[in-house]
Amino acid sequence: MKIHNKFFPVLILNIFLLFFVQSFSYGETSEISEYIRNDIKNIFTKHGFINDFSTKFNNLSVPIKKSGLSLGSNTPNQTKKCATSLIRDLKLYVSSQKSGIKQLLEKNLYLMRPGDPEDPYDPAAAFKEYKTTHFSIHYINTPGHPYSVSLLDLNNNTIPDIIESYSDIFEQTYNTEIALGFRPPVDDNDGYYDVYFVDLQSGIMGDAFAYTATDPEDNYPIQCPSYIVMDNDYLDGSYLGTTSSNVMGLLKVIFAHEFFHSLQFAYNAYGDAWFMEACSTWMEDVVYNDVNDFYRFLPDFLNNPQFSLEHIGTISSDYTYEYGACLFPRFLTNKYGIDLVKGTWEYMSNDKEKIIDKGLALLGLRTLFIQKGLSFDSVLGDFYTASYFISTNYSDFYANNFYKDEESRNFPQSMKILNEITYPFSKLISSDSNAPQDTGANYVIINPDNFQFDLQLMFIGDSRANWDGKIIKIKTDNSLEIENFVFTENN
Numbered sequence: 001m002k003i004h005n006k007f008f009p010v011l012i013l014n015i016f017l018l019f020f021v022q023s024f025s026y027g028e029t030s031e032i033s034e035y036i037r038n039d040i041k042n043i044f045t046k047h048g049f050i051n052d053f054s055t056k057f058n059n060l061s062v063p064i065k066k067s068g069l070s071l072g073s074n075t076p077n078q079t080k081k082c083a084t085s086l087i088r089d090l091k092l093y094v095s096s097q098k099s100g101i102k103q104l105l106e107k108n109l110y111l112m113r114p115g116d117p118e119d120p121y122d123p124a125a126a127f128k129e130y131k132t133t134h135f136s137i138h139y140i141n142t143p144g145h146p147y148s149v150s151l152l153d154l155n156n157n158t159i160p161d162i163i164e165s166y167s168d169i170f171e172q173t174y175n176t177e178i179a180l181g182f183r184p185p186v187d188d189n190d191g192y193y194d195v196y197f198v199d200l201q202s203g204i205m206g207d208a209f210a211y212t213a214t215d216p217e218d219n220y221p222i223q224c225p226s227y228i229v230m231d232n233d234y235l236d237g238s239y240l241g242t243t244s245s246n247v248m249g250l251l252k253v254i255f256a257h258e259f260f261h262s263l264q265f266a267y268n269a270y271g272d273a274w275f276m277e278a279c280s281t282w283m284e285d286v287v288y289n290d291v292n293d294f295y296r297f298l299p300d301f302l303n304n305p306q307f308s309l310e311h312i313g314t315i316s317s318d319y320t321y322e323y324g325a326c327l328f329p330r331f332l333t334n335k336y337g338i339d340l341v342k343g344t345w346e347y348m349s350n351d352k353e354k355i356i357d358k359g360l361a362l363l364g365l366r367t368l369f370i371q372k373g374l375s376f377d378s379v380l381g382d383f384y385t386a387s388y389f390i391s392t393n394y395s396d397f398y399a400n401n402f403y404k405d406e407e408s409r410n411f412p413q414s415m416k417i418l419n420e421i422t423y424p425f426s427k428l429i430s431s432d433s434n435a436p437q438d439t440g441a442n443y444v445i446i447n448p449d450n451f452q453f454d455l456q457l458m459f460i461g462d463s464r465a466n467w468d469g470k471i472i473k474i475k476t477d478n479s480l481e482i483e484n485f486v487f488t489e490n491n
Contacts, residue, residue: 032101032104032105036097036101036105039093040090040093040105040109043086043089043090043093044086045314046089046312046314047080047083047085047086047089047273047312047314048080048312048313048314048319049080049083049086049208080208080319080320081208081209081210081254081257081320081323082208082209082210082211082212082257082258082261082277082280082323083208083210083211084211084212084213084258084261084276084277084280085273085276085277085312086208086211087111087211087212087213088213088214088269088270088273088356089273089356090109090111091111091213091214092270092354092356094106094109094111103118106118111213113194113196113213113227114127114138114196114198114229115127115138115196126140126142127139127140127196128140128141130159130163130164130167131192132167132170132171133171134170134171134174134192134193135167135170135171135174135192135193135194135195136190136192136193136194136195137163137166137167137170137195137197138194138195138196138197139160139163139196139197139232140197140232141160146199147197147198147199147232148232149162149163149197149232149233150162150233165248166195166251166255169248169251169252169255170195170255170259172287173252173255173256173259173287174193174259176256176286176287177256177259177260177263177283177286177287178263180286180338180342181338181339181342182260182263182266182342182345183263183266183267183345184263184266185225185226185259185262185263185265185266186220186223186224186225186226186265186266187225188215188225188227193227193228193262194227194228195227195228195229195230196227196228196229196230197230197231197232198229198230198231198232199231199232199233200229200230200231209230209231209234209250209254210228210229210230210231210254210255210257210258211228211229211258212226212227212228212229212258212259212261212262212265213226213227213228213229214226214265214269215227221352222268222269222270222349222351222352222353222354223265223266223267223268223269223349224265224269225265226261226262226265226269228255228258228259228262230251230254230255230258234247234250234251249288249290249291249293250291250293252287252288252291253284253285253287253288253291253293253294256280256283256284256286256287256288257280257281257283257284258280260279260280260283261276261280264276264279264280264345267345267346267348267349268345268348268349268351268360270351270353270354270355270356270358271345271348271356271360271361272310272356272357272358272359272360272361272362273312273322273356273357274309274310274311274312274322274325274361275344275361277322277323277325278309278322278323278325278326278328278329279326279329279341279345281294281297281323281324281325281326282294282326282329282330282333282341284326285326285330285407289407292410294323294324294326295410295411295412296320296412297320297323297324297326298324298327298411298412299324299412300313300317300318300319300320300321300323300324301320301321301323301324301325301327302324302327302387302412303317303318304317304318304321305384305387305436305440305441305442305443306434306435306436306437306440306441306442307321307437307440308437308438308439308440309325309328309362309439309440310357310359310361310362310438310439311325311437311440327383327387327390328383329341330405331382331383331386331405332365332379334405335382336372340365340368343364343368344361344364344365344368347360347363347364347367347368348360348361348364362376362439377466377468378468380439380468381468381469381470381484384441384470385470385472385482387441388443388472389408390405390408390411419444419445420444420445420446420447421444421445421446421447422446422447422448435462457485459485459487461487467487468484468485468487469484469485469487470482470483470484470485471483471484471485
């Protein structure tokens with residue numbers, strides 16, 4: 001049985017109520033069957049690559065092209081920047097198929113390494129290789145080739161200047177992330193980590209900026225070698241919001257994000273997708289604090305506090321939720337230190353099963369907090385309290401007084417409040433349509449018409465859930481008082 005965690009209400013005085021949920025108790029063939037097609041469609045849908053499978057998918061004798069998929073709206077905060085968890089799930093599913101079907105799916109779903117003889121991107125591509133201390137960078141510099149990177153070579157050393165610039169970024173990223181104490185990537189036996197530049201837009205990844213892929217899953221345990229695939233031209237018009245002035249900053253955080261996936265695979269390649277993406281997005285700002293690309297993902301997280309932390313965005317109103325959830329590892333490291341995130345990945349590394357999204361991240365965090373003599377439920381309540389302050393006009397208060405996050409002053413101010421009411425009142429506030437999921441929250445604000453009054457509150461929650469809550473009083477002098485909401489046995 002999967003172990004769930006916590007729902008949250010919160011009170012704020014003005015009064016602010018937060019209610020959150022801690023836990024809930026509950027023969028060889030190459031013919032592609034309708035069952036397999038539906039399975040693959042469900043994998044795409046799960047990861048928010050909302051699909052409209054064309055006849056190209058129904059006839060898997062030809063590659064699936066981008067025209068066969070609808071991958072979400074084209075606004076800057078509606079882009080799935082990373083296809084890693086999608087590729088991971090597809091590879092795991094395909095590896096369980098019989099060899100004839102497996103080979104067909106690997107080719108048509110673009111699951112092979114670029115340059116493989118069966119590579120559907122371009123099997124004839126003649127990749128050049130440029131090696132640095134830790135990386136083997138594979139690129140095309142043939143004029144007119146759709147994979148080709150910029151051919152500019154001002155120092156006339158036959159290495160495109162853009163590849164030399166990328167190599168500096170790659171090495172800086174490696175040194176910074178490894179210096180934090182995380183495991184290095186699993187070696188694929190040549191001592192270098194492979195990065196490929198291809199035209200991602202020609203494949204099935206649509207608007208995804210990059211992905212990190214494991215080597216064939218049946219050859220390794222849960223710790224797997226991997227490689228990174230990036231687009232060859234981030235200024236070709238496919239990546240909205242990308243300009244010549246910010247493209248190098250974008251590439252820095254894309255690589256910091258993807259390379260941290262490779263470190264995650266050194267612990268558990270089958271970890272929870274939400275934690276993979278939240279941690280990789282958090283790592284972007286750890287390595288390159290001045291880029292701040294993650295700001296654009298925060299509204300999708302802050303505007304949907306009712307969702308579980310494990311939620312993966314799939315529709316326009318929450319599409320980048322899992323990237324915005326980077327606030328959670330950020331909060332944990334600001335308050336408790338980076339060892340808590342490392343410890344969670346170490347906990348997941350002890351698993352032996354190639355089963356995805358088992359809830360190990362939250363189980364690991366709960367275990368680590370018990371070892372520290374702390375309650376994960378209390379920490380979750382602190383996180384949702386902090387989330388309120390960093391996403392409202394009280395962000396300065398949070399930055400100065402609440403776990404010291406100076407940069408939070410710059411975050412987008414955005415938070416969905418379940419209800420805002422003025423005292424005196426006598427009404428039932430229902431959250432039925434936005435009830436908090438596992439580890440999700442609801443917020444209620446009560447604005448008094450004077451500053452001396454008695455307030456009586458009654459909360460009725462689902463008896464199957466383990467609830468917790470906070471009453472946060474913001475006083476006239478802007479000082480803060482926080483109380484725990486006391487629940488009876490039956491909520």
